[in-house]
Amino acid sequence: MKMKAALLYEYNKPLVYEEVAVPDFQSDEILVQVKACGMCRSDVQLIDGYFHKYADIPRPITPGHEITGVVSKIGSTVPKSSFKEGDHVVVAPGWGDGTCRHCQIGNTQICANVRWPGFGPYGGFAEYLPVPARYLIKVGKNLKFEELAPLTDAGLTTYRGIKKLRDSGALGPDRVMGVFGVGGLGAYAVQYAKLLGSGATVVAFARNSEKLAVAKEYGADHIINIKGKSQEDVAKELKSATGQSEVDAAIDCAGAQEMVQLATGILGISGHYVDVGLVGDRIDIPLFPRVHREQTIQGSFWGNNNDLSEVMALAAHGKIRHTIKTFGFEEINKQIDLLRSGEIIGRGVLKF
Ligand SMILES: [Zn+2]
Structure with a gap:
């Protein structure tokens, strides 16, 4: 046959x-x-x-x-x-x-x-x-x-990643969770963030407004278009949306260098960052904030x-x-x- x-x-x-x-x-x-x-x-x-x-x-x-x-x-x-x-x-x-x-x-x-x-x-x-x-x-x-x-x-990798955030204690009603990148994976991540987030405020970050509209429709509390914006601009927008300029938990569904730098750059004290995207190949982020703010950067695979x-x-x-x-x-x-x-x-x- x-x-x-x-x-x-x-x-x-x-x-x-x-x-x-x-x-x-x-x-x-x-x-x-x-x-x-x-x-x-x-x-x-x-x-x-x-x-x-x-x-x-x-x-x-x-x-x-x-x-x-x-x-x-x-x-x-x-x-x-x-x-x-x-x-x-x-x-x-x-x-x-x-x-x-x-x-x-x-x-x-x-x-x-x-x-x-x-x-x-x-x-x-x-x-x-x-x-x-x-x-x-x-x-x-x-x-x-x-x-x-x-x-x-797409709908499994993001689920496991967000389970890791939940299990780490990074989610809860007084927390802000960021979903970075809302392509094939991120559209699911936003939904799991709401389902598993224990009441965390969910913010989607991306460069494409059409994709962000999908994130909003699927339950993101706020969306932030990061195209052409500095980290300071994004932090300011986050503060006016949520009352805080940092995220407590992040899932990076893209893995592009500039997205990694943004997501880790606005990660709060004791913040937890899970990495599932693989668009880039290397990450270059400052070491001191990771250490003195006791942040966790964790891979999650499929x-x-x-x-x-x-x-x-x-x-x-x-x-x-x-x-x-x-x-x-x-x-x-x-x-x-x-x-x-x-x-x-x-x-x-x-x-x-
Ligand atoms: Zn084995």
Whole structure:
């Protein structure tokens, strides 16, 4: 049997559309028929060679890691009670080896031997892929595939990041929380900030007024357009909006150098900053304020199975809103170019 796949043979070149064989699957795996796959900034980075210095992945690579679909075939050792053909599923990313201490407590996405759909031979820019059964979560058939797909990364990474802020004690009714960058990730971050923020005032910071309007619609208490403004200007605007010129907690959904400098520059005493965006490659911030103000700067990476289960429960209760534009298989390269230039509001999702 053949399937459509968009393959990365060479960095900095368009993906190649091909008809290839439907992959085999192991006895503990399920063959998933992909129904929708979100397109992520990290797909662009993969194609542009950003990760190449960290991992030399054999090519061709099938990109696409925000995957949802239908159970097509089930491996012989998958417990009979767990899945049946036709079940709707989302694919939890970050497939660990299952043996290390990180895997043992569920954080398979930070396993040293992790495998990723979309960063190897199999991904969501193809009609089928094999997935270890333990990395599938069954979802209700009433949920839309195009809305489920981004929840496996954009809507998962931000959820885990904000859980870290909550667990650190940085959120609460007398706190101001900043969401920096409101592209594909930030639109979800604003909603989780309201859901998990224990009453914190949520302020979205970005350079694009259309994206900020989405943040406002999704519950941001205040929005601040930072384009062309100095840190002092932004702090002043923050003070007139919230009564304080610093944020107590921050999630950086962009990771661009100027955004990192702004977010850490207006971080308050004992402030907690979580980093999930990867647009830039290095951060350069002054050391003394970090030390004498006892600030925490913490990385947060994607999400684990439990995080994703929680996100799916929120989705099932209709708590998550989406800004989504679907596109067809032949439009993948065009959408990659649009995403690279920052012209996409919300999330672009490939729909088969
Ligand atoms: Zn492991």
